[in-house]
Amino acid sequence: MAANPMHQFQVYRIGPEIKLGNFDLSFTNASLFMLISAISICLFLYFGSKQKNIIPGRLQLVAELFYNFIAKMISDTAGSKAKPYFPFIFTLFMFVLICNMIGMLPYSFTVTSHIIVTLVMAMFIFIAVTIIGFLKHGLKYLSIFVPKGVPVVLLPLITIIEIISYLSRPVSLSVRLFANMMAGHTMLKVFGSFVISLGLLGGWLPLSFSVALTGLEILVAFLQAYVFAILTCIYLNDALNLHH
Amino acid sequence: MDDKDFKTRLKIAKKEFLKNNSEEKEKRGLFMGSAFRLGTELVAAVVVGTIIGFILDNWFGTKPWFIIIFFFIGVIAGIMNVIRVANNMQKKD
Numbered sequence: 001m002a003a004n005p006m007h008q009f010q011v012y013r014i015g016p017e018i019k020l021g022n023f024d025l026s027f028t029n030a031s032l033f034m035l036i037s038a039i040s041i042c043l044f045l046y047f048g049s050k051q052k053n054i055i056p057g058r059l060q061l062v063a064e065l066f067y068n069f070i071a072k073m074i075s076d077t078a079g080s081k082a083k084p085y086f087p088f089i090f091t092l093f094m095f096v097l098i099c100n101m102i103g104m105l106p107y108s109f110t111v112t113s114h115i116i117v118t119l120v121m122a123m124f125i126f127i128a129v130t131i132i133g134f135l136k137h138g139l140k141y142l143s144i145f146v147p148k149g150v151p152v153v154l155l156p157l158i159t160i161i162e163i164i165s166y167l168s169r170p171v172s173l174s175v176r177l178f179a180n181m182m183a184g185h186t187m188l189k190v191f192g193s194f195v196i197s198l199g200l201l202g203g204w205l206p207l208s209f210s211v212a213l214t215g216l217e218i219l220v221a222f223l224q225a226y227v228f229a230i231l232t233c234i235y236l237n238d239a240l241n242l243h244h
Numbered sequence: 245m246d247d248k249d250f251k252t253r254l255k256i257a258k259k260e261f262l263k264n265n266s267e268e269k270e271k272r273g274l275f276m277g278s279a280f281r282l283g284t285e286l287v288a289a290v291v292v293g294t295i296i297g298f299i300l301d302n303w304f305g306t307k308p309w310f311i312i313i314f315f316f317i318g319v320i321a322g323i324m325n326v327i328r329v330a331n332n333m334q335k336k337d
Contacts, residue, residue, distance in 0.1 A: 157317075164293050164314075164321040172288030172325075176280060227277045 100221030122174035133239035293318015
């Protein structure tokens with residue numbers, strides 16, 4: 001069991017089996033860790049915004065830091081029109097961030113290392129952005145597939161290319177997060193098992209690698225949440241302010 | 245008086261240091277974010293192009309042709325995506 005680095009990604013059922021027609025709705029370890037992340041975000045923000053001091057305490061400071069970070073990111077990348085979407089992007093960022101960070105704890109499960117989780121989030125963003133684009137601009141939204149200043153001969157080809165690049169958004173969004181989290185955790189596990197197999201004599205080198213990798217993984221966990229959120233902002237910007 | 249002078253200078257220096265430091269870090273974070281983007285952006289477009297080609301082939305029964313054409317269109321789309329991201333990176337700089 002310890003030798004297999006992919007064992008940590010296994011999803012298994014906790015508690016009774018719940019079936020709704022053909023769908024398996026049982027409570028799994030993935031659901032458990034999603035629930036833990038959601039609850040810890042709620043608790044953190046509830047206690048962070050409870051006291052409302054002018055001179056903030058530690059928890060309030062961190063909560064306000066996250067708020068300012070996301071607010072600034074949205075206004076920088078998508079402008080003032082994207083203000084109404086702040087709650088969604090903030091929720092998304094916090095959820096991805098806390099899921100990644102909880103995955104860094106030993107014996108825990110990284111929800112974002114499963115492509116189905118990241119793909120659902122990315123598809124939701126993709127569909128929502130497309131709907132927002134059509135609602136705001138009507139059929140004129142299709143003009144994002146036709147860049148300006150292209151010769152007429154090349155126009156069909158460029159349009160196909162633009163459509164493919166538009167369709168590749170959810171794929172790149174989901175694969176990036178999933179691949180980074182899975183690769184990082186697999187690597188941690190592999191180096192961890194090297195420590196055991198090389199023993200007291202040669203185990204120090206992989207151990208030091210493990211320590212460095214843990215630091216790197218925490219950086220990646222934060223950065224991937226940030227990239228996920230900022231790309232959502234960029235896509236939203238394309239839909240709201242229609243010009244490249 | 246001397247003491248006061250020193251305190252104000254210290255305050256200014258601290259402010260300056262914090263400003264530089266945080267800006268530098270923020271920039272580095274932005275660049276790393278863009279760097280993570282580049283690779284997947286290329287791969288995703290190729291994958292999507294190939295899948296579209298595969299689906300079209302199944303529809304029209306023209307086995308290898310659409311998959312070949314759309315693979316290359318996907319590659320072009322991926323390269324264009326990467327160029328776009330890189331242009332944005334340079335603009336920010």
